[in-house]
Amino acid sequence: MSKLLEESLKTCPIVKRGEYHYFIHPISDGVPLVEPELLRDVSTRVIKMIDTDVDKIVTAEAMGIPIVTAVSIATDIPYVIMRKREYLLEGEIPVHQETGYSKGELYLNGINKGDKVIILDDVISTGGTLVAxxxxxKRAGADIKDVLCIIDRGNGQNIVEEKTGYKVKTIVKIEVVDGKVNILE
Known part of the structure; x- marks a missing residue:
């Protein structure tokens, strides 16, 4: 586990949105400030954990983008961003996603049948984004080689595995209790 990531999580602010206690962190939110040292540390750990014999890295808009960019630059693997708006490109695949605090559509472009891909995202909590x-x-015919989320918060890993059969790797597991982040693993 990353001491830098762990320490930054322990000190991050918590806000309540409805019944959801949301932790605000540079890796998951881009605020208050994304330090290059933290991004470098996290992306280096990601590279050590994933199958790099792939054609593309896939992430969802928005906070997977800085991590995917750093990993892409270090590995020379191109990436695809599932966007929250449609572009009406040929072959675009819309998919509905629901998380602990939002729901909406995501749109996939740039994946061809048979592409070997890894999925990389910032946080898994409910698993809704990863399932989407x-x-x-799968609809695009991609060959998913690896799934990794930086921060595991909740039961999302189990939900994704039950719904899709894919195991989700994570760097750190947390819980939010009494207004603070506790590191579990």
Whole structure:
């Protein structure tokens, strides 16, 4: 586990949105400030954990983008962003996603049948985003080689595995209790 990531999580602010206690962190939110040292540390750990013999890395808009960019630059693997708006490109695949605090459509472009891909995202909590990404990639005919989320918060890993059969790797597991982040693993 990353001491830098762990320490930054322990000190991040918590806000309540409805019944959801949301932790605000540079990796998951891009605020208050994304330090290059933290991004470098996280992306280096990601590279050590994933299958790099792939054609593309896939992430969802928005906070997977900085991590995917750093990993892409370090590995020379191109990436695809599932966007929250449609572009009406030929072959675009829309998919519905629901998380602990939002729901909406994601749109997949740039994946061809047979592409070997890894999925990389910032946080898994309910698993809603990952299930949507996996479903879209299956519809596109992609070969999913690895799924990794930086921060595991909740039961999302189990939900994704039950709904899709894919195991989700994570760097750190947390819980939010009494207004603070506790590191579990």
């Amino acid at each position: 990404i996996i479903n879209a990639l």
